[in-house]
Amino acid sequence: MDGPAPAPPRIEPPRVAVATRPLTIMETVRKARRNVLEIVPALAYRQPMLSGVTVKRWHMVMDPGALERVLKDRVESYPKSPVTKRLLKPAIGDSLFNAEGAHWRWQRRAAAPVFAHRHLVALAPVMTAAAARSARRIGDEMSARGRIDAYEQMIAATFDVICDVALSGRETLDRDAVSTAISSYMETVGRVSLLDVLSVPTWVPRPATVFRRKSSDLRPLMDRVIAARADAPPREDLMDLMRFAEDPESGRKMTPAELRDNMLAFIVAGHETTALALSWALYLLAIDPAAQERARTEARAALGDGPAEAAHLPALTYVGQVLEEAMRLYPPAAFLARIALDDDRLCGRPIAAGDILMLPIYALHRHHMLWDDPDAFDPDRFAPEAAKSRHRYQYLPFGAGPRICIGMGFALMEAKLILATLLAKWRFAPDGPAPEPAMNLTLRPRGGVGLRAAAGV
Template sequence: MQALPVRVPLVNEPWGILKSLNMARQNVLRIIPEIATLQPMVSGKTGKRWHMVMDPGAIRQILLERVDDYPKSVVTKNLLKPAIGDSLFIAEGAHWRWQRRAAAPVFSHRNVMNLSPIMTSAAERAAQRIAAAGPRAVNLLDEMVTTTFDVISDVTFSGGDTFDRDAVHGAIDDYIAEAGKISLFDILGAPDWIPRPGRMMSGKALKEMKGMADAAIEARATRGHDGTPDLLDLLLEGVDPKTKRQMNTAELRDNLLTFIVAGHETTALTLAWAMYLVAFDQGVQDRARAEAQAVLGDRAATGDDLDNLPYIRQIIDETLRLYPPAGVISRTAQKPDTLCDRAILPGDTVMIPIYALGRHQQLWDNADAFDPDRFADAKSIDRYAYLPFGDGPRICIGASFALQEAVIVLATLLARFRFRPVPGRDPEPVMILTLRPQGGVWLTAERV
């Protein structure tokens, strides 16, 4: 029987509201019923009506055809607004549209490729740190968090502005750990003005972080930039072509913090899970190493290598199927609708459990198995069966940035090391805001 990588045990019995709350605070994915991997849609009531949708046609309806009728859920906004304000990630309607138009050129193919040398340098430093650790086990989760934060810091503040990177990193982690835990008030749909205790505790660190970001933005606006423009330069120059509006300091800061949080946390997790999976399957690792060594030799990967590393990219795609950083997309229905012949009422919570979608038995053969060859012909996969970056107008604006970075780092490391798992130290998939390998990804690294 084929060995399978770690997975979350899904629910096989009905739970009451208090047990659901307790499990959600420990691991959001634990509230997904097992039948969500078998059926096109599952509905219930836990304080308020909810629906989990796994049918690709219905998902297309939510994310593309009737996107304005399904704004981000109140729970999502309550969790994130204190940290990232009314930025692209949670803004709605006209306020979202003008910000998206202003920011879209920032992530053009040309601009993302121009930032690839920063990713290459960070991958090189990661390889040097792993080599220096010697034969002892290394926590690749910590290494990948360090690497991707190096990248996002350098592409955001390349001029060395007065921005305390460690303080910002610490404030973000503290906020996710404390404020990201779902409150009973969220599940019951209580108004925003009712205080959520954990989120109140995080206020001081957030205030300091926003103050540092504001100071750095104003300093850069005064000084200007030299050389290749970084993320902050591009945002400062960004103009909505329709309204000619530019972001003010608060809007720039909120979007910058959004990119810092999303741009390092999610890519770090993808890389950490990818490292776990290639250590889990040595055959896949051998094949990926052969590809990486043939293309790279002794050097680190660059943006120009991406088209020549298709199997490494398939590993990243398969990792995102099994362990999507955003394990659940949540929306609140605004108008009556019908999904999978089921009535949707205004106020209903409509969830797309990306974790269950990627493991759905009707959409994927041997769904819990690690098999990068599923993505050898990506066009054969239903667009709405695989959604690590969402889809429709609100598809992740930084998807190409994240994929480029992940391939560069993974190829660089696999070309130089053989990674093996540490017995008894398998990670546990746990999602609060993102799907993390709890306990770390402990591997030994041997030079090849």
């Protein structure tokens, strides 16, 4: 008599090395500049909250209930930390992503209709076309080199979408210039300095800031695009939707500088973070052939021989689960920081005004009190029934509360259409060393994502 079916092999992808002892200030700086997540101690993956003092008192929060209080119930009392604002401002100014209080509220009210479901559905054909081009580029790259870097390929795919959606095509924005500017920003301004750890005021120049002035800058690129639009006929793209958007309460519209900062926030975040989710998803499927075959079978059944379209989305359940699990293991925004404006209590501990709160989303998503076998790749965690029992603030790839990512629906639709299209066309296998998850502002695959792609029915 046959016994029970053997359990599928356990797939544990690469993870960040954890700190196993307290770090000195210099060790903290060195690790944070190399990979911010390396300062997260091992206890953070097993305790609801940690507290300590470096220069200022800090608290590392992994408890879903406490996170709900910080990100929803008392969001006005926990704005972004000064260090976070310093890192973000050179690229996206006081945009919706970086603003606080009343300045944030009016921008959010003005921008919300732009990301309504009806607009997302209208944008799906742009995503479909970009997915089809990505599938062809992978074939070209395989023919030329015998391998691909999935991260580079996905950056190209999501940039196609951004250009068509945001700017009605790429003729007004140079992809290479933007890519160079983003990389320069991540490698210079996007790094924490000793001055940040010592709580030196943000107006004191950091060495990286000085270096950045010699590199490409994103803001002049967008200023030129906006100036060219002033006398141009209206277009059905994000630029014009944002250009004419207004706060329903005050009637206020964005100034050219506000429009620039918000467009850059959308381009940088939408371009980079979606590409990261797709890159990690492709790598995870490449090292788990059974999961890949299941996702590929679903995609081919829904799509046939064509690219994914909006009508196919309801049939792509498992493909969606793969993306959600990829963002659990490798959340693009893997580490957030807030500052307490008022006294409070979290997890029974006192919080004093001025304390720094660190929200290590990477550790939350791999927490041993919240997830079974947290370091393993298992898309069935996100099956509809399994997700029902999960605390809303246990899984935060897009944040939560009033400041949840306004582009979440856009990003999920784009990622699902691209991943399904690629899986229906190609089978993927790893090629070369495993990528190292390393974070400055986003959780990137250091070394790239080397894969081989083979066509097959």
